[in-house]
Amino acid sequence: MQKVYLDNAATTHMHEEVIQEMVNAMRFNFGNPSSSHFFGRESKGYIEKARKTIAQYTGVTSAEIIFTSGGTEANNLILRSSVEYLGVERIITTRIEHSCVAETVNSLNKNQNIQVDYVNLNDKGEIDLEDLQQLLKASDKKTIVSIMHANNEIGNLNPIEKIGDLAHAHNAYYHSDMVQTLGHYAINLENLPVDFASSSAHKFHGPKGTGFAYIKKSTGLKAQITGGGQERNMRSGTENVHGILGLGKAFEMANENLEKDMDYIFALKEYAIQELQSAFPDIHFNGMCATENSLYTLLSLSLPFKDGLIGFELDLRGIACSQGSACQSGAAKSSRVLNEILSKDMIASTTPLRISFSTHNKKEDIDYLLSVLKEISARHSATA
Numbered sequence: 059m060q061k062v063y064l065d066n067a068a069t070t071h072m073h074e075e076v077i078q079e080m081v082n083a084m085r086f087n088f089g090n091p092s093s094s095h096f097f098g099r100e101s102k103g104y105i106e107k108a109r110k111t112i113a114q115y116t117g118v119t120s121a122e123i124i125f126t127s128g129g130t131e132a133n134n135l136i137l138r139s140s141v142e143y144l145g146v147e148r149i150i151t152t153r154i155e156h157s158c159v160a161e162t163v164n165s166l167n168k169n170q171n172i173q174v175d176y177v178n179l180n181d182k183g184e185i186d187l188e189d190l191q192q193l194l195k196a197s198d199k200k201t202i203v204s205i206m207h208a209n210n211e212i213g214n215l216n217p218i219e220k221i222g223d224l225a226h227a228h229n230a231y232y233h234s235d236m237v238q239t240l241g242h243y244a245i246n247l248e249n250l251p252v253d254f255a256s257s258s259a260h261k262f263h264g265p266k267g268t269g270f271a272y273i274k275k276s277t278g279l280k281a282q283i284t285g286g287g288q289e290r291n292m293r294s295g296t297e298n299v300h301g302i303l304g305l306g307k308a309f310e311m312a313n314e315n316l317e318k319d320m321d322y323i324f325a326l327k328e329y330a331i332q333e334l335q336s337a338f339p340d341i342h343f344n345g346m347c348a349t350e351n352s353l354y355t356l357l358s359l360s361l362p363f364k365d366g367l368i369g370f371e372l373d374l375r376g377i378a379c380s381q382g383s384a385c386q387s388g389a390a391k392s393s394r395v396l397n398e399i400l401s402k403d404m405i406a407s408t409t410p411l412r413i414s415f416s417t418h419n420k421k422e423d424i425d426y427l428l429s430v431l432k433e434i435s436a437r438h439s440a441t442a
């Protein structure tokens with residue numbers, strides 16, 4: 059059976075070079091980076107090299123890059139630690155953040171009495187900056203704004219410079235979940251009004267279970283995981299040496315090939331938009347995903363018919379895509395993000411689908427998806 063992978067916002071294939079880097083690390087760099095003998099020092103040296111690579115591409119110092127088990131841990135570290143150590147009493151966020159931010163904010167609200175304010179969004183999921191300003195003005199409580207760079211379900215790219223400038227003008231911190239953008243765009247963190255950010259290797263052809271938090275030096279954030287004081291005392295636990303080396307290699311490759319990969323993937327996305335529009339003139343593209351204010355890697359569709367089993371049907375035909383984020387799609391629950399921005403009528407009469415691309419995709423993948431979607435749609439017309 060033909061197999062087509064169009065779920066790259068959930069995770070990506072690992073690059074062969076990354077796998078090779080990790081295999082070498084597993085084979086030869088088994089020393090505990092905390093050991094003072096040669097084997098330990100060598101592992102430690104490679105970790106610091108990976109950190110330096112990431113710091114150089116993002117324009118920050120090595121001390122500001124903390125390796126974690128991925129985006130979820132980085133976001134937890136930043137939000138929970140800002141409450142515990144920076145005196146944060148209020149979080150301003152949106153209702154369409156990734157669940158690792160949304161659930162952490164809920165937990166801080168419930169268990170630590172942290173005030174949570176949600177910024178208004180329009181029906182495209184765009185942030186109301188005027189409302190953000192009003193919220194920032196409305197309280198003297200120490201505040202952190204947590205608004206993602208790009209939405210993993212609808213692809214919206216948020217105006218992080220404006221958000222960060224507003225936050226700082228009101229003496230608030232700014233945290234941005236950059237899991238869908240670091241490794242996909244040239245991002246100089248030093249030049250952005252961002253205090254904290256998160257990244258995840260498996261979104262840019264690196265290994266799962268590795269990522270990093272960017273923590274601006276001057277903020278004074280402290281560890282959530284305590285123990286032997288690894289990661290400059292910011293995250294204890296023996297380092298995942300091969301994972302970190304894989305992350306470093308993947309980040310280097312992503313940044314070296316950025317423009318070429320972007321052009322290739324963007325052309326695929328344009329092709330998909332054009333073909334989908336011609337096959338389904340009433341199709342709705344959710345959020346800003348069919349505009350330039352969107353990830354070039356992702357398309358979020360509402361197909362103009364209702365089919366609760368479409369994910370299952372596509373899977374049977376060898377097509378992997380998603381109906382929400384990967385974390386929500388295990389059980390085919392309706393998307394929290396789409397429920398937030400789309401009308402009840404739209405939700406009731408359409409079928410959501412998220413397709414997301416990488417350099418491993420070809421136009422033929424889109425042609426195959428289209429052919430299967432047309433068959434499904436034809437069946438619906440015949441029974442209507």
Ligand code: PLP
Nearest residue numbers: 128129130156210235237238258
């Ligand atoms: N934030 C966003 C926007 C994501 O898309 C994801 C992954 O789906 C995460 C956070 C979680 O990252 P990880 O899988 O590394 O925990």
